[in-house]
Amino acid sequence: MENKRELFQVLTRRFGLLNKNCCSIGAVDITSVQSHILYEIDKQTSPSMQQIAEAIAMDITTFSRQIQTLIKMELVKKTPSSTDKRVYILSLTVQGKFVATTIDESMNAYLEEVFSHMNEFEKETVIRSIKLLNQAMSKSSVCCTPLL
Template sequence: MENTRELFQVMTRRFGLLNKNCCSAGGCDISLIQSHILYEVDHQHKPSMQQIADTLGTDITTFSRQVQSLVKMNLVKKTPDPDDRRISILSLTTEGKFIATTIDEQMNSFLNEVFSHMNEFEKETVFRSIKLLNNAMAKSNVCCGTISG
């Protein structure tokens, strides 16, 4: 039996998930969490701060700090919800949309290059396996939180 943890450790390193900054776009260094925030704000319809924090599984305090840094970088805009002013709606600025699109293109280019080393059957196997793993993780009651012993 292969060492499962080692497989994930190696994949994490090769994906660059341990790097302080995941990408650089438009002269901005973007951290992994910031990249995820930009992606979710871009792909959800008028999301609130809480919705994105929940999607990413981060606590609201850490999330708020990250959003503040993206606001300072002029990539994200916070607007009070017209129906409930306690809720902030997030949107991308023009520059934020450019950065999100650039990161998307960089990631797609990276993944296309990686998958170019596989035949169609191997690619399909990997995609099917990742879907199975994502579904199993969604059903797990210990996934996505802090692992404690």
């Protein structure tokens, strides 16, 4: 069988590049790391700092500073937890939600465009394959254990 790494290297490089490109929304300009943070805050419900930092496998100190930046940009809000005063709950501001949604839409639009080069059967197959892959990776013991 062919070299699997080759296939994955190309795939992830492309997707990584996509992430890099897609982060300029009107006057707001964010990095791909920040885009990941927004995505994850949007996805989770009332997450703490730790939770998000862990989800994106980012050092907590770097994360803390990124959040400070995002707060200055008025994209993220930090609310003290009512049950544990050490904890801060992260949420998106209206503008932050808008940015996250816009990025999500443009990513999905891109993916739709990519999938438009396939027929219905291929689409289904590919989607199912990605799911399979995600499942298999989450079962794997070798790597990525902290992740998702």
